[in-house]
Amino acid sequence: MNNPGFIEAFIDYVSKNYMRILTATGEHIYISLIALAITLVTCIPLGIYLTRNEKIAPYVISIANVFQTIPSLALLGFLIFVFGIGNDNAICALVMYAMLPVLQNTYTGIKNVDKATVQAAKGMGMTNFQILMKVQIPLALPVIISGVRVASVWIIGTAALAAAIGGGGLGRLIFSGLSLIRDEIIFAGALPATALALLTDMVLKKFQKYTTPEERAKRIAKKMKVNFNH
Amino acid sequence: MVYFENVEKRYPDGTLAVDGLNLEVESGEFVVLIGPSGCGKTTSLKMINRLEECTGGKIYVNGKDIMTLNPVKLRRQIGYVIQERGLMPHHTVAENIATVPLLLGWPKKKIDARVDELLDMAGLPKEKYKYRLPAQMSGGQQQRIGVLRALASDPEVVLMDEPFGALDPISRDNLQNELLTIHKKLKKTIIFVTHDISEALKLADRIVLMRRGKIEQIGTPDELINNPATKFVEEFIGSDQLSQISGDASVTALLEDVIMEVNLNAAIEDVLEDMQDRDVKSAQVTDAKRRWHGSIYLSTLKKAKREGKQLVKETLSVNRKLYVEDGNLKDAAEMLVDMEAPIPIINSANELQGIVTEKGMAKYTINKLIK
Numbered sequence: 001m002n003n004p005g006f007i008e009a010f011i012d013y014v015s016k017n018y019m020r021i022l023t024a025t026g027e028h029i030y031i032s033l034i035a036l037a038i039t040l041v042t043c044i045p046l047g048i049y050l051t052r053n054e055k056i057a058p059y060v061i062s063i064a065n066v067f068q069t070i071p072s073l074a075l076l077g078f079l080i081f082v083f084g085i086g087n088d089n090a091i092c093a094l095v096m097y098a099m100l101p102v103l104q105n106t107y108t109g110i111k112n113v114d115k116a117t118v119q120a121a122k123g124m125g126m127t128n129f130q131i132l133m134k135v136q137i138p139l140a141l142p143v144i145i146s147g148v149r150v151a152s153v154w155i156i157g158t159a160a161l162a163a164a165i166g167g168g169g170l171g172r173l174i175f176s177g178l179s180l181i182r183d184e185i186i187f188a189g190a191l192p193a194t195a196l197a198l199l200t201d202m203v204l205k206k207f208q209k210y211t212t213p214e215e216r217a218k219r220i221a222k223k224m225k226v227n228f229n230h
Numbered sequence: 231m232v233y234f235e236n237v238e239k240r241y242p243d244g245t246l247a248v249d250g251l252n253l254e255v256e257s258g259e260f261v262v263l264i265g266p267s268g269c270g271k272t273t274s275l276k277m278i279n280r281l282e283e284c285t286g287g288k289i290y291v292n293g294k295d296i297m298t299l300n301p302v303k304l305r306r307q308i309g310y311v312i313q314e315r316g317l318m319p320h321h322t323v324a325e326n327i328a329t330v331p332l333l334l335g336w337p338k339k340k341i342d343a344r345v346d347e348l349l350d351m352a353g354l355p356k357e358k359y360k361y362r363l364p365a366q367m368s369g370g371q372q373q374r375i376g377v378l379r380a381l382a383s384d385p386e387v388v389l390m391d392e393p394f395g396a397l398d399p400i401s402r403d404n405l406q407n408e409l410l411t412i413h414k415k416l417k418k419t420i421i422f423v424t425h426d427i428s429e430a431l432k433l434a435d436r437i438v439l440m441r442r443g444k445i446e447q448i449g450t451p452d453e454l455i456n457n458p459a460t461k462f463v464e465e466f467i468g469s470d471q472l473s474q475i476s477g478d479a480s481v482t483a484l485l486e487d488v489i490m491e492v493n494l495n496a497a498i499e500d501v502l503e504d505m506q507d508r509d510v511k512s513a514q515v516t517d518a519k520r521r522w523h524g525s526i527y528l529s530t531l532k533k534a535k536r537e538g539k540q541l542v543k544e545t546l547s548v549n550r551k552l553y554v555e556d557g558n559l560k561d562a563a564e565m566l567v568d569m570e571a572p573i574p575i576i577n578s579a580n581e582l583q584g585i586v587t588e589k590g591m592a593k594y595t596i597n598k599l600i601k
Binding site: 114119120121124138213214226 | 279281304305306307312313314315316317319320330333357360361363379
């Protein structure tokens with residue numbers, strides 16, 4: 001940003017194009033949310049399934065690992081053959097990227113729940129489904145959410161590339177800024193994208209803390225009007 | 231109440247863990263399964279609530295063949311306590327105790343009343359403990375909650391799998407005594423697994439001594455000690471060594487570190503709280519030079535507090551003590567029979583040397599027995 005009038009140019013650009021920036025931000029959120037939703041709906045159940053079929057777990061997780069290592073632009077380019085150009089292609093690529101942390105954390109989070117606790121739950125007369133819902137998922141939740149945090153930051157960051165294959169989002173501003181060599185346009189795209197990623201991470205971090213046993217017990221104690229730390 | 235008929239457990243790899251077990255546990259009986267590791271005692275216990283499935287023979291609970299029952303429903307009818315880490319770490323004490331009643335779909339009010347009732351029974355003030363997490367409590371308190379949880383739905387049979395195995399000797403002893411009181415009061419059928427012979431002798435109505443998947447001998451503690459059926463039983467109980475313990479030996483053989491030492495000028499209120507938190511029932515009172523001034527007990531402290539006394543030095547018990555120079559095991563044993571609290575051991579200059587505990591005495595005796 002070595003051109004001297006950058007700040008003025010940026011303010012000028014934003015004031016004239018705020019609708020465009022807002023629309024692009026909206027698209028960006030939309031693409032990211034859909035991608036994240038698909039990731040969660042597929043990978044959390046898959047992760048749980050893997051804890052019950054441990055033999056195939058290493059293979060499935062290494063597939064997710066391979067997706068992760070393909071350079072993002074190459075993946076987007078390759079998917080044009082499958083989905084053509086546009087948002088569908090981008091969303092599919094984002095899901096493939098975000099799979100690993102969610103899958104891995106769901107799997108390890110549930111596997112790491114103390115076996116003695118699970119055995120006790122079974123001995124009390126819980127069904128397998130009740131053990132999953134009342135014991136394993138609640139105890140694994142902080143770990144699962146930490147995977148979701150990583151995934152959502154990646155998704156929001158990588159979603160900017162969607163514009164490269166005809167998709168929408170803040171990437172459009174960034175790419176047009178790049179081709180016009182105008183830093184203020186790049187900035188108008190990059191700034192909201194960064195802010196979105198940071199904000200999402202912050203919110204999820206709060207939620208992660210909310211799901212820990214200590215926080216839950218504190219809420220109960222507060223509701224019952226007793227002091228948690230005696 | 232629980233009836234084993236030729237029960238066999240063979241694992242897929244061919245090992246025979248339990249081999250033709252026949253056992254009838256009467257209603258209200260306290261039966262302890264004991265034996266060296268790998269003898270099949272835990273497997274036998276777990277077959278009762280079908281955490282392990284038997285591969286031969288039949289088990290009846292309350293007259294019903296358990297293989298004809300739904301395992302989940304069966305488990306909800308049977309109390310179950312495991313060694314440690316058995317509480318749900320994310321659930322409060324109240325929720326943990328309420329586990330089975332919740333699964334059985336009891337109304338909320340009934341569950342709440344039941345939780346309070348059980349906490350009262352265990353002497354745990356509900357306003358203090360109800361909404362705590364297991365991690366906020368000592369191991370002894372956690373196991374106490376584990377026992378309450380097993381009793382919550384008032385099952386007729388309670389299975390206990392080395393429930394006190396991981397506890398320190400003091401808590402262990404306390405919990406054993408409480409369990410005996412509960413058993414006396416509630417007349418539950420208890421089947422208890424341990425590898426600790428002193429625990430078995432203390433708790434059991436009948437002991438089932440197992441070895442390599444088979445029963446070596448069934449009998450009351452007295453029968454096992456006095457009439458061991460085989461050489462193995464004799465060695466396991468160690469009855470031939472009993473006569474070798476001499477009451478004339480010095481108490482120094484049993485000397486242990488003081489569990490809790492309190493300064494003469496400490497406030498009753500603080501000490502009381504400290505003792506309750508640490509789950510100890512007595513402490514030794516000393517001055518800055520570690521001279522012994524007396525013992526205090528939870529019960530007398532509570533009484534002194536009610537009477538409005540402020541400092542521990544106003545409520546000392548000074549008569550119960552032994553001198554390191556001439557105290558012998560017989561004196562100590564007699565004192566422990568009168569009252570199970572640790573005995574302070576002092577020297578002629580009144581300096582506190584250590585304590586002798588019931589547990590230490592038992593351990594010493596058992597080591598002598600087994601050697």
